[in-house]
Amino acid sequence: MKIAVASGKGGTGKTTVASSLFSVWPELSAAIDLDVEEPNLHIFLGPDPRRLKTVWLEVPELDEERCTYCGLCSQLCQFKAISIFDGVGLTFPEMCHACGGCFQICPAGALKVVQREIGSIHGNQRFLMGRLRVGEAMSPPLIRAVRREAERIFDPSMDLIIDAPPGVSCPAAAAVRDTDFILLVAEPTPFGCHDLKLAHQAFEPFGIPMGVAINRSGIGDDEIYNYCSGKGLEIMAEIPFDRAVAEAYSFGRIVARFSEKMGSIFRILADSIRRKVLQHQAK
Amino acid sequence: MDKIAVSAQSPDLDGPMDQRFGRAAGFLIIDPETMESEYMDNGSSQVLAQGAGIQAAEMVAKSGAKAVISGFVGPKAFRILQAAGIRIVHGLKDMTPRQAVELFKNGQLEYADAPARPEDGI
Numbered sequence: 287m288k289i290a291v292a293s294g295k296g297g298t299g300k301t302t303v304a305s306s307l308f309s310v311w312p313e314l315s316a317a318i319d320l321d322v323e324e325p326n327l328h329i330f331l332g333p334d335p336r337r338l339k340t341v342w343l344e345v346p347e348l349d350e351e352r353c354t355y356c357g358l359c360s361q362l363c364q365f366k367a368i369s370i371f372d373g374v375g376l377t378f379p380e381m382c383h384a385c386g387g388c389f390q391i392c393p394a395g396a397l398k399v400v401q402r403e404i405g406s407i408h409g410n411q412r413f414l415m416g417r418l419r420v421g422e423a424m425s426p427p428l429i430r431a432v433r434r435e436a437e438r439i440f441d442p443s444m445d446l447i448i449d450a451p452p453g454v455s456c457p458a459a460a461a462v463r464d465t466d467f468i469l470l471v472a473e474p475t476p477f478g479c480h481d482l483k484l485a486h487q488a489f490e491p492f493g494i495p496m497g498v499a500i501n502r503s504g505i506g507d508d509e510i511y512n513y514c515s516g517k518g519l520e521i522m523a524e525i526p527f528d529r530a531v532a533e534a535y536s537f538g539r540i541v542a543r544f545s546e547k548m549g550s551i552f553r554i555l556a557d558s559i560r561r562k563v564l565q566h567q568a569k
Numbered sequence: 570m571d572k573i574a575v576s577a578q579s580p581d582l583d584g585p586m587d588q589r590f591g592r593a594a595g596f597l598i599i600d601p602e603t604m605e606s607e608y609m610d611n612g613s614s615q616v617l618a619q620g621a622g623i624q625a626a627e628m629v630a631k632s633g634a635k636a637v638i639s640g641f642v643g644p645k646a647f648r649i650l651q652a653a654g655i656r657i658v659h660g661l662k663d664m665t666p667r668q669a670v671e672l673f674k675n676g677q678l679e680y681a682d683a684p685a686r687p688e689d690g691i
């Protein structure tokens with residue numbers, strides 16, 4: 287089964303939860319860091335992952351000799367990566383999502399495929415992550431490439447714990463889509479509740495079972511609890527705020543290994559997630 | 570004299586200019602001799618998640634204007650305007666399209682040779 291750990295915004299403790307969940311997961315599993323702009327899960331999991339491959343996008347380059355400036359490619363491209371008008375033709379490789387449409391539609395064979403590097407994939411036997419090239423904005427294709435790599439190298443019987451990028455836009459959607467469970471991590475403050483709502487609404491259309499882990503419980507107010515109970519969102523774990531835990535985390539230690547109490551919170555969480563997924567699959 | 574496109578917040582020659590280029594409300598295409606103007610709405614670029622500058626630049630290029638006056642022309646729009654042979658004046662603010670064109674006619678504005686940088690504002 288594939289479990290995505292996500293949150294409406296960064297800094298809620300998503301990586302704390304993902305690394306802990308992975309460390310207590312009772313079945314053979316692999317961890318995947320899809321927060322490709324700022325991957326940091328490996329800091330907790332060590333040893334340093336090896337660079338496995340470079341990820342390229344196939345983007346168009348215009349052959350001005352052949353182009354008839356018919357404009358078909360630029361009308362087709364929904365990302366504005368090609369601009370054609372009155373004998374002027376320009377491509378914007380940094381806008382191109384590599385859908386391949388323009389190559390197919392061009393009647394003159396005037397678009398050449400060129401490779402553009404967007405990032406790299408790193409990993410070891412139990413871990414995989416993507417790292418976006420500095421200055422690059424196109425993260426969804428890299429996220430999809432890391433997921434394809436996971437399908438390729440990990441045994442299908444292994445469970446996958448996915449650290450999704452924060453937020454609710456395309457990168458986060460690319461990371462949680464086609465998983466078996468989405469665990470939303472949130473803090474019990476008014477802002478935390480707002481971000482949880484956004485994430486819940488954004489991911490609901492995927493039809494994937496969801497649950498909530500509340501991080502730093504004990505701070506803030508009841509709003510998030512009311513929202514969850516109103517929406518039938520189960521709160522599956524509450525991770526208490528503890529200064530010693532925060533400190534251990536800042537030194538790269540896995541929180542579930544910090545104390546017996548923390549360990550048992552995450553073991554119970556892992557069990558309830560597995561039960562929910564199996565129930566859902568049985569239906 | 571060739572027509573000039575000025576990014577504007579409204580169709581009014583004496584209304585406020587729009588400092589933005591890609592996400593400008595619209596463009597006034599002005600004939601500098603007669604000061605006759607035509608307004609092109611840029612709402613369809615404003616709503617784009619990305620590529621607003623590209624779409625706005627294409628629109629201005631198709632209008633036949635040979636110069637653009639705006640506040641902030643980014644790198645992608647700059648490339649298109651340059652390729653279309655349109656000259657660019659940017660960095661202007663706090664004036665009306667009419668005032669901008671007057672300055673232009675008096676030769677008081679300089680053409681830009683590079684796109685605006687993000688740190689230049691907006």
Ligand code: SF4
Nearest residue numbers: 363382383385386388
């Ligand atoms: S490959 Fe797709 S996204 Fe890229 S330029 Fe062609 S049509 Fe646009």
Ligand code: SF4
Nearest residue numbers: 353354356357359392
């Ligand atoms: S579809 Fe081909 S021929 Fe037509 S404008 Fe695009 S590149 Fe040129």
